[in-house]
Amino acid sequence: MxxxxxxxxxxxxxxxxxxxxxxxxxxxxxxxxxxxxxxxxxxxxxxxxxxxxxxxxxxxxxxxxxxxxxxxxxxxxFVLMFQDGQLFPHLDVAGNVGYSLKVSGHRDPARVEQLLALVGLAGFGARRVTELSGGEQQRVALARSLAATxxxxxxxxxxxxxxxxxxxxxxxxxxxxxxxxxxxxxxxxxxxxxxxxxxxxxxxxxxxxxxxxxxxxxxxxxxxxxxxxxxxx
Known part of the structure; x- marks a missing residue:
């Protein structure tokens, strides 16, 4: 190996x-x-x-x-994603994913859309995370984790x-x-x-x-x- x-x-x-x-x-x-x-x-x-x-x-x-x-x-x-995803309820979907990009020093809006498309949430950027299903919230959490590369x-x-x-x-x-x-x-x-x-x-x-x-x-x-x-x- x-x-x-x-x-x-x-x-x-x-x-x-x-x-x-x-x-x-x-x-x-x-x-x-x-x-x-x-x-x-x-x-x-x-x-x-x-x-x-x-x-x-x-x-x-x-x-x-x-x-x-x-x-x-x-x-x-290394990025650890917890069971509940720990999304920010005051941010929309794009804001949650973009937060990780901001922390890592990247501010490319196109990258947010790429990540949302990767997890099957293309076009969801403006939605409030509190309006999403449990499965959709977990996808957002995964996209945010991947945003940190x-x-x-x-x-x-x-x-x-x-x-x-x-x-x-x-x-x-x-x-x-x-x-x-x-x-x-x-x-x-x-x-x-x-x-x-x-x-x-x-x-x-x-x-x-x-x-x-x-x-x-x-x-x-x-x-x-x-x-x-x-x-x-």
């Missing part, structure tokens, strides 16, 4: 002496979409926050084989607040959007079917440990233990 992209080396996160993430080692090549799955409390979000720089950790987190542990969060080039995009349960039928449709759209954008991505979800649609590979966390990596077909055919088999059933 190429060394370009993200490398985790024995990454460990502890809270009050208890390991939430336990010595995770993983390589994600540039441009890959990788899903982290596992039961609640398995450490998925803690690992994502450690990569973003929001949780202290031991071990090493590297990008293109250079450690980022001493690099401030805002200079890592991240080296690494971290998505924490991006579809969890949306009803099941819409989630299934948006999972396919999210796969296309991320691959069209070409951005290296880690998606956290508890839904293995959703992970299979969105991601190129899947990693399973159990009690903070990364126990198996592969496609959903591979994981189901050769589960590493009974717990993985039950989780994927």
């Amino acid at each position: 190429s060394s370009a992209g993200l490398q985790l080396r024995d990454v460990t996160v502890e809270f009050d002496g208890k390991r939430a993430v336990d010595a995770v080692t993983l390589e994600i090549p540039a441009g890959e979409v990788f899903a982290l799955i596992g039961p609640s409390g398995s450490g998925k979000s803690s690992l994502l926050r450690a990569i973003a720089g929001l949780e202290p950790c031991t071990g090493d987190i590297r990008w293109d084989d250079e450690s980022v542990l001493k690099i401030p969060v805002h200079r890592r080039g 991240p080296r690494l995009l971290l998505l924490d349960e991006p579809l969890s607040s949306i009803d099941r039928e819409l989630r299934e449709r948006l999972a396919g759209d999210l796969h296309d959007i991320l691959h069209d954008a070409g951005v290296t991505t880690i998606v956290v979800t508890h839904d293995h079917e959703e992970a299979a649609v969105i991601a190129d590979r899947i990693g399973i966390l159990e009690a903070g440990r990364l126990v198996q990596v592969g496609s959903l077909t591979e994981l189901r055919a050769h589960p590493v233990d009974d717990r993985v088999a039950r989780f994927l059933s």
Whole structure:
């Protein structure tokens, strides 16, 4: 596997002496979409926050084989999108997407339209975000995250607040959007079917440990233990 992209080396996160993430080692090549799955409390979000720089950790987190542990969060080039999207209700759709461009020093209105078209919201720029459906709001949040041109995009349960039928449709759209954008991505979800649609590979966390990596077909055919088999059933 190429060394370009993200490398985790024995990454460990502890809270009050208890390991939430336990010595995770993983390589994600540039441009890959990788899903982290596992039961609640398995450490998925803690690992994502450690990569973003929001949780202290031991071990090493590297990008293109250079450690980022001493690099401030805002200079890592990593963007974390939370479950609720955290849109600005006082700004319209274009204003929300344009905010990230402004912060990164770019003020190209055409770029806003390009990003909205990428997420399937062409012509939505003047709409108030409070008037959008949950799925549309998540698309705006994704466009705003992509506007920052991240080296690494971290998505924490991006579809969890949306009803099941819409989630299934948006999972396919999210796969296309991320691959069209070409951005290296880690998606956290508890839904293995959703992970299979969105991601190129899947990693399973159990009690903070990364126990198996592969496609959903591979994981189901050769589960590493009974717990993985039950989780994927």
